[in-house]
Amino acid sequence: MKFLTLAFLMIMVALASAVCTNPSGFRSTFTSTSFNLGNGGSSYETGLINIDFAGQRASSVFEYYAENGKTYSGFTFSFAANQTSYLMGFDGKCYEATSTTPIPSGWPTVIQDIGTYTVGVFPVELYEVESDSADLKQSVLFDLDNCVLVSSYLANADQTNPGFGTINFLNVGVPSDSDFQLPQACIDVVGSSKPKIGFNHHKRNADIQVSKVLDHVLNAMKF
Numbered sequence: 001m002k003f004l005t006l007a008f009l010m011i012m013v014a015l016a017s018a019v020c021t022n023p024s025g026f027r028s029t030f031t032s033t034s035f036n037l038g039n040g041g042s043s044y045e046t047g048l049i050n051i052d053f054a055g056q057r058a059s060s061v062f063e064y065y066a067e068n069g070k071t072y073s074g075f076t077f078s079f080a081a082n083q084t085s086y087l088m089g090f091d092g093k094c095y096e097a098t099s100t101t102p103i104p105s106g107w108p109t110v111i112q113d114i115g116t117y118t119v120g121v122f123p124v125e126l127y128e129v130e131s132d133s134a135d136l137k138q139s140v141l142f143d144l145d146n147c148v149l150v151s152s153y154l155a156n157a158d159q160t161n162p163g164f165g166t167i168n169f170l171n172v173g174v175p176s177d178s179d180f181q182l183p184q185a186c187i188d189v190v191g192s193s194k195p196k197i198g199f200n201h202h203k204r205n206a207d208i209q210v211s212k213v214l215d216h217v218l219n220a221m222k223f
């Protein structure tokens with residue numbers, strides 16, 4: 001586990017006092033909007049995300065609307081045990097790939113407690129959290145009363161190149177085993193000799209797009 005600063009220890013005391021122990025996992029529908037974030041461009045994404053903290057599995061169902069007018073949609077699955085991921089489009093085709101993206105084991109590593117805010121009239125805490133990308137800064141709104149993530153905010157670290165993104169989490173709960181069950185099309189390609197996609201590959205098939213929200217949530221929710 002990474003070195004814990006005094007500030008982080010104080011935050012963990014606050015989380016513990018609110019009985020915010022790590023749940024078995026994280027399940028949520030989401031909406032995401034971005035402008036000039038990361039590699040540039042604007043997009044909108046919506047769908048469902050599942051993360052199994054104990055079993056080290058993640059999956060998502062997503063629809064991704066790109067700035068070029070194209071729409072990408074499908075299912076993604078990632079398993080830390082064999083470092084394998086799968087992408088299945090709604091056309092029924094499934095691809096297997098090597099994936100080294102870490103699956104989080106609990107709530108995110110907190111860098112700074114920015115302060116207390118309200119969403120409407122409901123109190124939330126705003127935390128800056130670690131990001132795997134040096135190009136992005138990420139913060140999250142956390143509901144201490146119910147111990148759930150509410151929203152995530154992303155911004156380009158380079159302030160001379162402004163870019164922003166917002167993810168809202170809805171109907172938060174915990175996933176079940178069925179959320180990680182591979183469809184038959186993906187079972188049929190298990191053991192494929194050449195990976196075609198990867199969660200952390202920058203070059204991908206032009207007609208294939210994995211969930212960007214899954215990437216960002218995996219980055220935020222990690223030790």
